[in-house]
Amino acid sequence: MNETTNNVGGIAADRLRSIIERVERLEDERKALGADIRYVFTEAKCAGFDVKAIKQIIKLRKQEPAEVEEQETLVETYRRALGV
Structure with a gap:
């Protein structure tokens, strides 16, 4: 070559x-x-x-179960604090 x-x-x-x-x-x-x-x-x-919901489920399935639970607990705590 x-x-x-x-x-x-x-x-x-x-x-x-x-x-x-x-x-x-x-x-x-x-x-x-x-x-x-x-x-x-x-x-x-x-x-x-609902495509938005499907995308959220896909995102959740990529995470570890403990991480998902921690995130859900934190969101629920924030919702209660704001009265939502």
Whole structure:
């Protein structure tokens, strides 16, 4: 291979190109996944589900149970303090 193709200014050009192309492919996949997720939320909304509530449930499921319980207790304490 041509030396200028592989190493330019101390940079391995082929390796750099490979990394950039992989990141670009992953970004394209992320966009596609985002579109898929939006479609599922649209489907949920059309089926009569509250999308905000679904997003909250998804957020809660990512947390540890003890963390969720602590957060719920704190919110309830604040609600009582404010008379809500």
